[in-house]
Amino acid sequence: VIYKGLPDGINVPSKEDIMSCNKTKPLEWDPLTEIPKYDLQTDESYKEQQASVSLAVKAVDNYSKQFGNVTQTRGIISEGAPGSGKSFVLLVQGLLAMTRGLRVLSSALMAKRSMAVGGGYHLHKLFCLECNQKGNPRRLAELAIDKLHRKSNLKMLHLLMTMDVLLLDEVGTLSAQELSQLDCILRNIRHSNTPFGGVLIFSSMDHQQIGTIKGMPLLLSSHIMTDFVLIRLKHSVRCHGDAALQRIQQITRMSPLELQSSQDLHDEFTELMSSKVQFVSSMKDPKLGPEVLRMYSRRAECASAAEDYVDSSIQNLTLQGKSYKLCEASDLTRPLQSRRDLQTTNDPAIKKMLDKKRREPRRLLFHHGALFEATVNGKGYSQSQIVIMIEQPTHEDIDSWAPLPMMAAPATFSPNDFHVGRTPTKEELINEGWTEVTIHVTQERNPLNKYGSECYRKQYTIKHIGSSTINKTQGQTIIGPVAIEVTPKCSPWEKEQVVVMLSRTPLASMIYIAGDKDFAIEKIWSVLCKRTQWTDYVESILKNWAIDGDGVESQKVDENRVLDLHRAFPWKLCNVTLPTDNDSGFVYMLISVVNHDRTYVGQTKNISIRLNQHNSGFGAKGTAPAEYLPYAPCCFITNMSNLDKHGREQIEKKWKKLNKLSEQRGEGFLENRIENGRTVMEEYNSRASREDWLKFVVCVTRDKSHNK
Numbered sequence: 001v002i003y004k005g006l007p008d009g010i011n012v013p014s015k016e017d018i019m020s021c022n023k024t025k026p027l028e029w030d031p032l033t034e035i036p037k038y039d040l041q042t043d044e045s046y047k048e049q050q051a052s053v054s055l056a057v058k059a060v061d062n063y064s065k066q067f068g069n070v071t072q073t074r075g076i077i078s079e080g081a082p083g084s085g086k087s088f089v090l091l092v093q094g095l096l097a098m099t100r101g102l103r104v105l106s107s108a109l110m111a112k113r114s115m116a117v118g119g120g121y122h123l124h125k126l127f128c129l130e131c132n133q134k135g136n137p138r139r140l141a142e143l144a145i146d147k148l149h150r151k152s153n154l155k156m157l158h159l160l161m162t163m164d165v166l167l168l169d170e171v172g173t174l175s176a177q178e179l180s181q182l183d184c185i186l187r188n189i190r191h192s193n194t195p196f197g198g199v200l201i202f203s204s205m206d207h208q209q210i211g212t213i214k215g216m217p218l219l220l221s222s223h224i225m226t227d228f229v230l231i232r233l234k235h236s237v238r239c240h241g242d243a244a245l246q247r248i249q250q251i252t253r254m255s256p257l258e259l260q261s262s263q264d265l266h267d268e269f270t271e272l273m274s275s276k277v278q279f280v281s282s283m284k285d286p287k288l289g290p291e292v293l294r295m296y297s298r299r300a301e302c303a304s305a306a307e308d309y310v311d312s313s314i315q316n317l318t319l320q321g322k323s324y325k326l327c328e329a330s331d332l333t334r335p336l337q338s339r340r341d342l343q344t345t346n347d348p349a350i351k352k353m354l355d356k357k358r359r360e361p362r363r364l365l366f367h368h369g370a371l372f373e374a375t376v377n378g379k380g381y382s383q384s385q386i387v388i389m390i391e392q393p394t395h396e397d398i399d400s401w402a403p404l405p406m407m408a409a410p411a412t413f414s415p416n417d418f419h420v421g422r423t424p425t426k427e428e429l430i431n432e433g434w435t436e437v438t439i440h441v442t443q444e445r446n447p448l449n450k451y452g453s454e455c456y457r458k459q460y461t462i463k464h465i466g467s468s469t470i471n472k473t474q475g476q477t478i479i480g481p482v483a484i485e486v487t488p489k490c491s492p493w494e495k496e497q498v499v500v501m502l503s504r505t506p507l508a509s510m511i512y513i514a515g516d517k518d519f520a521i522e523k524i525w526s527v528l529c530k531r532t533q534w535t536d537y538v539e540s541i542l543k544n545w546a547i548d549g550d551g552v553e554s555q556k557v558d559e560n561r562v563l564d565l566h567r568a569f570p571w572k573l574c575n576v577t578l579p580t581d582n583d584s585g586f587v588y589m590l591i592s593v594v595n596h597d598r599t600y601v602g603q604t605k606n607i608s609i610r611l612n613q614h615n616s617g618f619g620a621k622g623t624a625p626a627e628y629l630p631y632a633p634c635c636f637i638t639n640m641s642n643l644d645k646h647g648r649e650q651i652e653k654k655w656k657k658l659n660k661l662s663e664q665r666g667e668g669f670l671e672n673r674i675e676n677g678r679t680v681m682e683e684y685n686s687r688a689s690r691e692d693w694l695k696f697v698v699c700v701t702r703d704k705s706h707n708k
Helices: 015-020 043-065 086-099 111-116 123-127 137-148 151-162 176-189 222-227 243-252 256-260 263-276 299-320 348-357 395-399 426-431 495-501 517-528 535-545 607-615 645-664 670-685
Strands: 075-080 104-108 165-168 200-205 228-233 278-280 293-296 325-328 330-335 363-366 371-374 386-388 404-408 435-439 448-450 453-458 462-464 467-469 482-485 511-514 562-564 586-592 599-604 631-638 695-698
Touching: 015 086, 043 075, 043 086, 043 200, 043 228, 075 086, 086 104, 086 165, 086 200, 104 111, 104 123, 123 151, 123 176, 137 151, 137 176, 151 176, 176 222, 222 228, 228 535, 243 263, 243 495, 256 263, 256 517, 263 517, 293 299, 299 348, 299 363, 299 462, 299 467, 325 395, 330 348, 348 448, 348 453, 363 462, 404 426, 495 517, 535 562, 586 607, 586 645, 586 670, 599 607, 599 645, 607 631, 631 670, 645 670, 670 695
Parallel strands: 075 200, 075 228, 104 165, 165 200, 278 511, 293 467, 293 482, 482 511, 562 695
Antiparallel strands: 325 363, 330 453, 371 386, 371 462, 386 404, 404 435, 448 453, 586 599, 586 631, 631 695
């Protein structure tokens, strides 16, 4: 799958050479010299991709120096705009690890992305994560570990215990809590206390695209602070031939405050959308042929489009004289928390709710050569994987809900690969990498509770292709045209949805907006101007801690590249979560809650544990007096996994020395002591490589008026 995902022109080792290499006999393959710059690729784009790959080379070489679970190497997150080559870089990083004899697995929370990058497993399937379960990350990790040790999941357990490198595509769809779950699971099953059990993680994300549904954004995780190197990819490769579309995408990624305050940007965006993007009256416009992928912001409208597709397909099959079978879903209910047998219902409200909440449609049209998309993870296939019907079922099979034999597509397959009017034979599909699978009926679990009833939909776990939600197309490059409905009834409501829907195609002329032109443009602009409570915080993390791959730093980077929580964190500072399961090393300064002039500078491997020790009175002599308890973190320096205790003590010593000099000059104010920590960090960073730079976090501040 990695080979098929890489473009032509790259000199890569043969599959036989990669399969025969191991950790003691690695292949000498340098991706930095073997990956060429394409004719239409800009110099900046090529430079930032090379920078991301070079970080992976250093990480893999460092990881390979020592074997076993004790090895700790920071992972890499390639963060960037749509079409900037994040998936390509991730494939190269995975291939690089394989040439060094490392075991590589790929996964993603989105099923399509898990198949597109390395043909891997869905994240829930690989880690046996619980669905629709409430609890803290540790408890959910315990449930997943229990499932992994079951006989049916021993294969997944073996894969997780033996892998060296994990590729995670669109990792931004994970929440900070889910990342913590993965860390707990890997530490437990691999019997290692190093982050993620010593697994080296390469990943990609875009914070401007659709992120986590539940929980806090991924970048708020303490693991991002200590266990990963962030590198930004800014320049688009996908739409290199369309300057107007590039500008549209640049505007959609700007800060909501910047968009709200600029009438010029509003006028420019309106002009670009009006002149470059095509508009149609509705999704039923004759201009939108069967080759156009229809995208909706809501699943209910997507289900309605599937019904229209079934009606039009029946008419076409009837005119062509081809046979077909129609499978109607059976919607069932019973009183809540009862044991009564399920009864068929025709309640329109329940059917509408099931259309919205369930992936399976009301009707399925079966005929020879019909293409479907799996809605669950099954034996031999994953959710969202394409399947084709070779043998049309009989009425008896459908009435008895008998399992259906089908062929599952390889990970790199696209529906556009099929020749119109001709269905390949079973032998041809097998030769192209398709596999035989069996499609079953939905299981009676996880009911929907509505109107005092448990509601189920009995249908085969597949659905027709041709329409999709905006969220589901994230990460895909769509070669053909797309149509997006923007009407009062169905419109995007998040900025992330707009970023995704306007960045799937290489040309602006391939984008159709269905709806009133003026309404659609104003609606899109109003959504772009929306912000969340985390917008400023996430932007501050990226601007100050991420490496700019093209070497051009943003002009809005905070002074001294410091994360000031008192300015960016949206809640009270007492709600800030300190790193708890991390021993990467910290040099910190505590402040007495009782007397703000009382501070203490120290070093530790785990700041959360050390803070509790200080507040118990047994941490150090400087914090032992009870009259100054409790203490709170004032600021700390982190990202010290490459330093031992002696290295941390040297930084601590320099910080204390500067604080003492400030006191001797009569300038021992709190802000000066914090500034001394910044000075120590800058001095170290001036001598270190960019990926090893220390990170400085300020937790509190005090107005200068208090110093008078």
